[in-house]
Amino acid sequence: MANEDGFDVRDTYIISQIAHITCKKDHHEILSQKVSESISSGYEKLQSSMLIFIISPKLNSGVRAMYLPKHADNISLLNDSGSKTCYLTYTISASDTINGFSMMYVEEEPFNINSEIVLTIKEFSIFITGELAFYANVLGMPNSSSYWCPWCLLSHPQWQTQ
Numbered sequence: 001m002a003n004e005d006g007f008d009v010r011d012t013y014i015i016s017q018i019a020h021i022t023c024k025k026d027h028h029e030i031l032s033q034k035v036s037e038s039i040s041s042g043y044e045k046l047q048s049s050m051l052i053f054i055i056s057p058k059l060n061s062g063v064r065a066m067y068l069p070k071h072a073d074n075i076s077l078l079n080d081s082g083s084k085t086c087y088l089t090y091t092i093s094a095s096d097t098i099n100g101f102s103m104m105y106v107e108e109e110p111f112n113i114n115s116e117i118v119l120t121i122k123e124f125s126i127f128i129t130g131e132l133a134f135y136a137n138v139l140g141m142p143n144s145s146s147y148w149c150p151w152c153l154l155s156h157p158q159w160q161t162q
Contacts, residue, residue, distance in 0.1 A: 046124040053119040054088070056112040063118065066107070070123070077115055078106070085110035 049067040052075065056064075068075065072090040079086045087110060093102035 043126060046126060050123065051121040052088075052117055054111060054115050055118050056115045058112050061112065064111075072105075074104075075117065075120065077111060077117060079113055080110075083110075084113045086113050086115055087111070 048070055050070050052066055054064050068090060075090040077086045078089045088107040091102050091104045
């Protein structure tokens with residue numbers, strides 16, 4: 001993919017499955033007791049964050065991923081002149097441009113000197129797939145009639161005439 005002609009990282013996407021449940025019926029109790037809280041907190045984290053990937057110049061060090069606030073700007077790695085480390089820095093600015101208030105953050109976790117930011121994912125698009133019973137459970141309508149539309153709440157005959 002990255003070595004193909006015309007590759008542009010801005011047009012790239014990653015598809016990732018975060019959960020899978022196999023059971024005869026999607027029961028509200030199963031979803032709420034097992035995965036609902038974790039999935040909801042994961043969605044919240046993705047919607048309020050951006051993701052950056054940092055690579056170290058050391059061999060076999062791998063790529064490290066970090067979540068930053070969604071509105072972080074001026075993201076960079078700042079070399080510490082007194083040691084062989086660098087630190088991730090970014091600013092958060094007030095949305096009100098009249099005051100012009102901004103804060104610079106320096107992450108505590110050090111990186112090897114001359115590390116590089118190789119990829120920044122600024123926003124996520126989340127798509128949830130599943131059957132109608134799953135959607136009904138997600139919307140807090142367990143055991144609802146399969147003839148109802150979970151979005152408009154019309155009965156089957158009403159939905160057919162719209």
